[in-house]
Amino acid sequence: MSCPTEPKSILHAASSADASLFPAAPAAAAGSSSSSYPGSSSPDDVAAGRRFGSIIRLRPECVAAYKECHANCWPEVQKQITECRIHDYVIYHDPETGLLFSSFKYTGDDFERDMALMRENPRVREWWSMTDSYQEASLRGGLVPGAQSSEAGAPSWWKPLDEVFYQA
Template sequence: MWSKPKPVATADGSNSGAMDTPAVASPTRIKNPGRRIAQIVKLRPEYVDRYKEVHAAVWPEVLKQIKDCNIEDYSIYHDADSGILFASFKYVGYDFAGDMERMRENPKVREWWKMTDTFQESLVPGATSSEAGEPSWWKPLEEVFYLP
């Protein structure tokens, strides 16, 4: 967190009155260290190859929106035996719900979701699509262990 700059001591040990950081009109924000998020959804077996193909060339507008919504370190893994897709990412923003709403407002993202949702089966009762929002299309997972 930001704190008021501290005076800098001079070579003789006295306080010069100078600050160790430049004076600023407003405090600067330190980057959010992030919140790790994990989710799962089931990939329909007949779409495995197509899913991998589209994810090898994700649309630039979708990638930009993901970054603009404060998502970093995003990976999706596939377990061929169960058909489960496991996604993990770090959210480094300050308003997750607001950023997800901004994501949902992007027409290219909604087009991407419409396409990729057809490849998947949600594991969340009552989920209808990624675009619908709640209940979530991807099932959120609880983190039970982490070793940084």
């Protein structure tokens, strides 16, 4: 099976003013508050920033395309990430398991509002559509039962993780 979009066409689709990064924004479960999102740090830490960690599996045939598109991130999406108070954002890849691990710090005071703003951005949705296609389709109902896509909201496309240890 081949990767849905080859890196060359990804770069072609992005104008010289384009390039971005944001894996699926973790969406809080329906009815939960922004301070109770699984995987976040304590609500008392909101002023200092809440930390989020999540995982998803990358399709083996899409590793090169995924890395290349993230090496050429679209500026509009990077700008939206910053405007939504996301900082220290990083994605790691484990080639043995195919897992992607993402981590970021949220410094705002209304996570759901900021993630709604993220989802409203057409370029962010375009980015998510592209990067979702590189991720394991078997995860729909797998790591996150019921997840459909990055832009679908709850449940999150990426599986949220619980923070176990932090040292500043």
